[in-house]
Amino acid sequence: VAPLFISVYLILCLRLCLCSLCASSRSGNLIFKKKMFISGIQMVLISGGEFLMGTDDPGIPADGEGPQRPVYVDSFYMDVQEVTNQQFQSFVRASGYVTEAEKFGDSFVFEGLLSESVKNEITQAVAAAPWWLPVKGANWRQPDGPDSNITDRLDHPVLHVSWADAVAYCSWFNKRLPTEAEWEYACRGGLKDRLYPWGNKLNPKGQHYANLWQGDFPNSNSGEDGYIKTSPVMSFRANGFGLYDMVGNAWEWTSDWWTVHHTTEKQQNPTGPPSGTDKVKKGGSYMCHKSYCYRYRCAARSQNTPDSSASNLGFRCVSQERW
Ligand SMILES: [Ca+2]
Numbered sequence: 363v364a365p366l367f368i369s370v371y372l373i374l375c376l377r378l379c380l381c382s383l384c385a386s387s388r389s390g391n392l393i394f395k396k397k398m399f400i401s402g403i404q405m406v407l408i409s410g411g412e413f414l415m416g417t418d419d420p421g422i423p424a425d426g427e428g429p430q431r432p433v434y435v436d437s438f439y440m441d442v443q444e445v446t447n448q449q450f451q452s453f454v455r456a457s458g459y460v461t462e463a464e465k466f467g468d469s470f471v472f473e474g475l476l477s478e479s480v481k482n483e484i485t486q487a488v489a490a491a492p493w494w495l496p497v498k499g500a501n502w503r504q505p506d507g508p509d510s511n512i513t514d515r516l517d518h519p520v521l522h523v524s525w526a527d528a529v530a531y532c533s534w535f536n537k538r539l540p541t542e543a544e545w546e547y548a549c550r551g552g553l554k555d556r557l558y559p560w561g562n563k564l565n566p567k568g569q570h571y572a573n574l575w576q577g578d579f580p581n582s583n584s585g586e587d588g589y590i591k592t593s594p595v596m597s598f599r600a601n602g603f604g605l606y607d608m609v610g611n612a613w614e615w616t617s618d619w620w621t622v623h624h625t626t627e628k629q630q631n632p633t634g635p636p637s638g639t640d641k642v643k644k645g646g647s648y649m650c651h652k653s654y655c656y657r658y659r660c661a662a663r664s665q666n667t668p669d670s671s672a673s674n675l676g677f678r679c680v681s682q683e684r685w
């Protein structure tokens with residue numbers, strides 16, 4: 363048995379070596395090698411076209427959801443899912459990248475996720491949103507604070523990533539963050555003038571189509587949709603373009619700077635203002651409830667400074683090329 367085992371082992375080794383030699387000589391580029399690090403990244407082609415961006419019936423007018431305006435975007439490929447902990451972990455292992463939250467030493471965590479011992483050590487909070495607490499040691503590896511880890515949520519969206527962290531990840535794979543227009547076009551999944559990626563009813567036939575908050579925010583979350591925190595990506599059905607979790611689960615960074623003023627002129631591949639203080643995020647999260655955060659609509663939007671990170675904010679990448 364032993365010699366047989368050794369020869370099978372040697373054959374396997376030889377095949378692996380040959381395959382890797384073939385791969386590097388055939389591609390001759392770094393991207394191919396990077397692709398080898400991460401499995402399970404799926405992208406879909408979003409065929410370009412014109413759509414109506416924003417809404418004339420804003421749920422939150424102060425967010426600059428309107429006016430509704432014609433926008434054309436070129437074709438692009440988009441990750442079908444939010445970037446997961448596992449994918450981000452593979453990127454970090456290959457690149458040695460250190461996130462901003464790890465450098466700063468803290469990040470914002472929703473109070474409801476914290477253990478009593480972590481909560482007791484915190485003395486400051488955000489006045490306007492007291493359920494957000496700056497937690498020492500919170501980062502993508504320890505999303506609920508220093509006594510947590512990602513072992514049992516490798517297939518959940520990566521959290522506590524700043525805008526620069528998201529850009530670094532996408533750039534590593536020769537991808538980029540979507541513009542707000544690309545993201546919203548993708549969110550709508552080919553439907554015209556609808557609230558959600560699937561239509562106008564939040565829960566068609568009593569079914570949940572996204573990981574949101576059910577109950578009384580921020581005090582009680584019934585988890586009626588199956589999840590009180592993030593869910594594994596792709597737990598809810600895809601939209602018409604084959605994209606999952608466009609609304610809910612984790613908020614998603616876009617490349618645009620924030621403004622609430624938009625032209626009604628037709629735009630071609632708009633990229634937002636040339637500069638600003640905040641970046642646009644889209645889609646809402648598992649913490650969104652209509653009473654407080656009616657932002658799980660395609661036209662909805664919000665913003666954070668680029669160095670922000672939190673326990674409900676992630677991203678996905680796009681590319682002009684098939685990946
Ligand atoms: Ca939920």
Ligand SMILES: [Ca+2]
Pocket residue numbers: 444607608609610611612613614645646
């Ligand atoms: Ca999302």
